Amino acid sequence: MVDQPPESGRALDGEILTDPAENQGTAVAPALTPAGQAALAQAQAFARQAVSPATLRAYKADWTHYAAWCDRTGFVPVPATPAVVGAYLSSLAVSHAPTTIRRRLAAIGTMHRFNDLPWNPAHGDIQHPLRGALRNHGRAVQKAAALTLPMLRQLVATCDRTARGRRDRALLLIGFAAALRRSELVALQVDDVAEDARGLRLRIRRGKTDQAGEGAEIGVPRGRHVETCPVRAFQDWMEIATRKSGPLFRRISTGDTIGDVGMHPDAVRRILAYRAEMAGLVIEGFDRLSAHALRVGFITEAYAKGVRDEDIMRHTRHRTQSVMRGYVQRAGLVSDSPAGMLDL
Template sequence: MEKASGPSSADSSSRAGTDLPAPRADEHTQLAHLTDANARAQAFASKARAENTKRAYRADWKQFVGWCEERGVRPLPALPKTVVLYVSAVADDYKLSTLERKLTAISQAHKTAGFDSPALTAKEPLHSVWAGIARTKSRAKDKVAPLMTDELRMIVDALPRTDENLFTTRALRDRALLLVGFAGALRRSELVGLQQDDVNVTADGLRLIVRKSKSDQEGKGLVKGIHYGKHPHTCPVRALRDWTRRASISEGPLFRGIDRHGNIRERALSGRSVALILKKAVKRAGLNPEAYSGHSLRAGFTTQAAREGVPERVIMKHTGHKSIRMVREYIREGQLFDENPTDALGL
């Protein structure tokens, strides 16, 4: 006996419990067009991602070349030791994933030019250095604390002074470095990358241009405004002015090294130097230096601003954060004791 014509039992069960009619003939054509459009959209998205990756590689390679040129070493072909020293020098400024990308950019540039990758030929020394960087960053992630306003005041108060109760030259630099880094929510690399031409003191405060940032691969730059502080002692604008006047800086890097004789160097500080300066200042103030890193300045600004009720969009505009998820982590930290349920325990 022949089976009745019509939809199969599978078709019936798949439509069971729905009120949707079967697609009409013209709808099949529309769905086909949508499928084509979706494929094209995915292709465009893939090209965009690829272009972003290429742009990041170009920026990474440019940074490596600049680092090599400043030190008079050859970037192409680079010696394996050069790559090891470079990774060690910039390790404090970037996440592991970003450092991995930078090594990939160096390798790709060498392969394109027909050379062996120094990142591969340096396998053993680089492997050891990389393992140390990974462990250090893992510990730092667990321990790093945001540097808050009250703590920063303590640190500034504890900076060394002369017999006349004036800040020493080194203290003036460190005070400006810490206050501008905090108020500007600056990364270490952004802080040491500042040039005299990047800042302008106005009647409203400090106008600051961040020309290079790891979140700004296209190099558009970010302009920030920093108001005068309420207290002259901890005002970032006055602190920077005092330092540049004492150091007679009219051009070039803002924050520079100082030798043991008090001579101010021409070259900018490194990102690692920022962390060391901060830890030393923290220790002098009686705080635990192991709890803080160079990132504590930026983290502290974001946490403090959130604690004071500054809106997310305003914080993100100032910090240059691209991800609201990261900013909200700081906001949760800043609001930890707001409307806290332990208030109701009566302890």
């Protein structure tokens, strides 16, 4: 049975709100003092920062997909009943990865909460189809390949002395040496990097596990080899990217002209793919080359060199060992297999 539209007179345009603050303050008494108005404005400003921009972009895309599905099937998207949500999640089982399915559920929930609409993700009509879809999922999840040092050298070797070559070389080496996520890499500002005799100090203003915005500092020492030294690569890039403020890594036009605008996070993946193609680098096995390859590669290479877990975690800013150890275990699936101890 097709859901009926809501009976309330409230307008629902099917758009996910930009932030929760857009739906706040409607019931406030009109006789606020200036101090009260300032307090409310401050609360709304903080509410806008409750969801990171990257997450909000993903949620908006997910909501658009859900609304389009409802339009095709005849369901009303808001307020969504558990049965409708369960049907939508079931439709994703064959074509979408489990992480995408879970994120789309979160996006629908976020839209409803932002609009003060009823939402119960624990309802059986949602959870039972969700579990069944995930359990019977036919697609293996592709993990990010670990970019090893030999592979990194191959990529860097394709970077010439042009503006694009210098930028890409600095981006790859700093991203690897600092074990940065793609969002952290493109968010770096010129004044987030301090250079001294020992190397670079990077200021990470906010990361995936630092939604409170406490920030962190990461040290990147000078490399032993000129071609893979992140400090040398940074100096070469700054030699032509002479701005003293703004994004560290900026877009470059077709004529090798350095622009003023920073790079999109997905540009890191595109640069990796472009350099891999130039180097003739082929990723073997079940893995895929993604922007996360820089971070995963640092972890696996550091572990192989005998760096202690706690030192790796301090550098990568992992809160728990489980995720980090997962990368290490995958890297040693064959070499550390107990089957190697058998007389086969």
